[in-house]
Amino acid sequence: MHADPAILIVDDNPANRRLYQATLSDLGAQLYMASSGEEALDKCTDQPYAMVLLDVHLSGMDGFQVAQAIRDKCPGLDAPIVFVSAVYVHEQDTYRGYRLGAVDYILSPIVPEILRAKAAIFIRMHRLRAEAELHAHAIEKAYRELRTVHAEMEGFSYSVSHDLRTPLGQIAGFADLLQMGHAGPLNEKALDYVGYIQSAAHRMNSLIDDMLLLGNMSRTEMQIQPVDLSHLAQTLLTxxxxxxxQVHASWQVQQGLQAQGDQRLLRVALSNLLSNAWKYSAGVPRPFIDFGSREADDKDDGQVFYVRDNGAGFDVHAAGERLFRPFQRFHSDSNFQGNGVGLAIVQRVIDKHGGRLWVESAPGRGATFFFTLGRLSSRPAPLV
Ligand SMILES: Nc1ncnc2c1ncn2[C@@H]1O[C@H](COP(=O)(O)OP(=O)(O)OP(=O)(O)O)[C@@H](O)[C@H]1O
Ligand SMILES: [Mg+2]
Incomplete structure (x- = not known):
């Protein structure tokens, strides 16, 4: 649908056409003139008019016949029709007109201000409709693209799980055979090399697991139920x-923290946050991990939960937008090992719940990860 509005004026009286033209000329719509029903039909295009101003008493085809012919010839042209009549229109004819798409009858001689006001409304409706159609197209296009990406992702997950796992299993299997001496005794150096192959294969396997978990996240159906987050955190820390x-961490878990959410997904999220806290506080003298909830302020969308540690921390500003993206790490592998997928998974879980995830941290000052669970958690259900 074209965003530029147009009005079709059908009247066999040239003076009337001039009057309508003068009345409607500055409303931002293009005006098309027709002096007969036949001419009006020639002017019906695929583009719907914002309004058709139609004289009821045309010579030749009358206004109702023209309306009918317009509907027959251009079924897509569902423009609102305003009939103009110099005399009273019989009630039966009025209904006939309404059935043909009339939205209004006005008496001639017309009051210009009234005609302008009505036309302005139809022009506005036309623009809004064109905008809505544009948005609908954009949404449809985005949806189609999303489906394509989704299908590609599924294909990718499949190939990762099958095509990569098989050779990886063979590498690990043959390395095990070598290590067990099935190809004869190995010297110390060779055994070291075999050990490296095994640990690289193990690492790659865990990367594949994480990638599959991340890929499956969007397809996971949520099952919302009351979740005892305090109990979950306590279990995970144990x-x-x-x-x-070897990490002698102590911890504190605020009791009675409950939420509405998907138990399995929340376990995955909390497990990643707590294991990060555990891992990145390993180097400090007295590692301490705290899981709790703080008062929500106005901008918070529900109860705010947090996981705090007093460990290595990291530069949140330097991390910027990469923070919750997969495979982003802010510590070197030699200090802390990891795949860089945990936080991306947490972000997806929180997203799925309609909540928010953010962090406060600085190098050497520990880290606090905050999250909400959106509207789902706003009214915690009693635990059973
Ligand atoms: N509690 C924390 N303290 C300090 N740095 C953290 C903390 N949590 C996350 N980070 C930083 O954010 C990065 C991304 O974390 P994420 O959990 O995604 O990956 P990872 O822990 O490196 O690996 P894994 O995929 O095994 O979880 C980490 O590499 C680390 O640099
Ligand atoms: Mg992690």
Whole structure:
């Protein structure tokens, strides 16, 4: 639909046409004139008019016949028709007109201000409709592109899981055979090299796992239920302590923190935040991890939860927009190992809940990750 509005004026009286033209000329619409029904039909294009001003008592085809013919010839032209009549229009004819798309009847001689006001409304409606169509097209296009990307992503995930895992499994398998001495005894150096191959294969396997988790995130259906975040954090921290006892961290978990959300996804998010806190505070003398909730202020969209540590921290400003992107790391592998995928996963989980994730940190000053769970968590349901 064209955004520039046009009005079709159909009247066999030249003086009337001049009057309508003078009345409507400065409303920003193009005016098309027709002196008969036949001429009006010639002027019906694919582009809908903002309004058709139609004389009821045309010589030859009358206004109703013209309206009918316009509808028959250009079914797409569903322009509002304003009938003009010098005499009373019989009630039956009025209804006939409405059925043909009349939106109004005005008496001639017309009051110019009234005609202008009505035309201005139809012009505005036309513009709004054109804008809405434009937006609808843009949304449809974006949706089609998204579907394509999604399909590509699925294909990619498939090829990652099948095509990469198979040779990787073979590399790891043959390295194991070498290490076990199936190809004869290996000297110390050779054993070291085999060890490097094994750990690289192990690392790549964990990268593939993370990539698949990230890729599957958008397709994961959420199951919203009450989640006891305090209990979840407590469980995860106990697991971390068992897994990495060499970090003598102490922790504090605020009791009674509940939210509405997807239990499985929230576990994944909290697990990433807590294991980061655990990992990046390993180097300080007394690592301390705190999970809690603070008062929400006006701009917060729901309760604010946080995971705080007193570890290595990082330069949030330098990280900038890369912060929650996959495969971005702000510490070297020699200090802290990782794939750089954890925070991207957390971000997607929080996004899916309609919440927000942000961080306060500085090098050597620990890090606090805050998150909300949007409207889902605003009314915590009682735990059962
Ligand atoms: N609590 C934290 N303290 C200091 N730096 C952090 C903390 N959490 C994240 N970071 C920084 O942000 C980067 C991205 O974190 P993310 O969890 O995505 O990746 P990772 O921990 O390196 O690897 P993994 O994919 O195994 O989680 C980290 O490499 C680290 O530099
Ligand atoms: Mg991490």
């Amino acid at each position: 697991e971390l302590e068992a897994l990495r006892p």
